[in-house]
Amino acid sequence: MGDVFHTDCPARRLLGHLTGRWSLLVLAALDDGPLRYHEIRRTVEGISDKMLAATLRTLVDHHLLSREVGDGNPPRVDYALTDLGRGASTALQPLLTWIRENADEITR
Numbered sequence: 001m002g003d004v005f006h007t008d009c010p011a012r013r014l015l016g017h018l019t020g021r022w023s024l025l026v027l028a029a030l031d032d033g034p035l036r037y038h039e040i041r042r043t044v045e046g047i048s049d050k051m052l053a054a055t056l057r058t059l060v061d062h063h064l065l066s067r068e069v070g071d072g073n074p075p076r077v078d079y080a081l082t083d084l085g086r087g088a089s090t091a092l093q094p095l096l097t098w099i100r101e102n103a104d105e106i107t108r
Contacts, residue, residue: 014062018088022047022055027064027081027089028096034068034080064088 004011017023022044029035029043041052056079059065064085070076081089 017058017062018064018092020055022051023059024092024096026052026055026059027085027092030065030079030081030085031089031093034078036076036078040079059085 003009004015006012018027025044025047026040029040035043037052037056040056041047041049044052047055056065056067060067060079063082066080066082068078068080070078
């Protein structure tokens, strides 16, 4: 296991991806089950198409999300948390709770 305090630790890159605003919100949005691209975009207000596409690609590349392409025209694409992603989402939930509970005081 690496030490995230060291600049050469591979976990530091993942830490950056997980704690970014959009990654955190996308993981939380998928906590209740799989969603399609447009459903994630509707849930995570304010994210641009470019940022959502990049965030989804990064989370899939890091094996935190699965991307399932189904039948249809256009094809149905669902995103879901993997076991690894569910673990990350579960670990990040207390942070989101703390943010919700303290946002008013911090942003004064």
